[in-house]
Amino acid sequence: MRACAAAFVATATTRHRRLPLDYSVASLRVVDFLIDGLRKGGADRQRAHDTLVGLGAYVGEVLVRRAGAVWVDLDDRQRAWSGQPVGVRMPDGRVWNPLGKVVNRFESGAPEESLRTFYLTLHGRARRVVA
Template sequence: MSLPVPLTVETAAALADSVVDAARQLNGVELDFSEASLAQVDAILDEFHEIGSRATASATVAFGAYIGEVLVRNAGYRWRDTTAEERDLYGGWPMVVARDADQKVANPIGKAFKRVDNGPGEGVAFFYTVMAQS
């Protein structure tokens, strides 16, 4: 995988920002970190479905960071490193988003891969709705 920044808690926002730039340049789509923007992310990831997540791995990771940042900026989550046990549970990803208020944990990078691999039934807009509920 070739990402514009390393995949860490500290660089998640920068990685998400790179998605905003790429979506504007490549798709003519303005992503604004709102809940509504996730419908546009679903549409973009739908284009990746036929290619598959292995071929689009870097972009899929970056879109996962964007999804996570939407949760961070709008639903009270924060990025945190995964524990060794969680890495097994969440597909090996080094970070997740968590909400301290109710102990919810979400794996937005893993969700982006599920969306690409499994199609519309794994919608990220719906994922946000579920994870944002208190």
């Protein structure tokens, strides 16, 4: 997923050089903005699939770099529940689904599905991550 996130950032920032996708917590506001733009542009989930996967990988990579998470393959039960093959495990052992959170934001458009808010209210973050 790290490579997926990097490819998404490279593609997105090639087209829009000033897009601040720097894996910071603040950049999650940009993710919210991009998802809202997809919705306003009339994209359906199927058309937006690759972009949503890239955004989900990016959000997960922010969790890896800023919150001490690691990418994990989900087991069969977790896959059935989340609908995703991978997630992130936090330092306290909790597993989260950043790809699913991106899809939820896209489908609902609700402000409470903000990816920045997700990070800020996320349980299990490391207090301090050394990059």
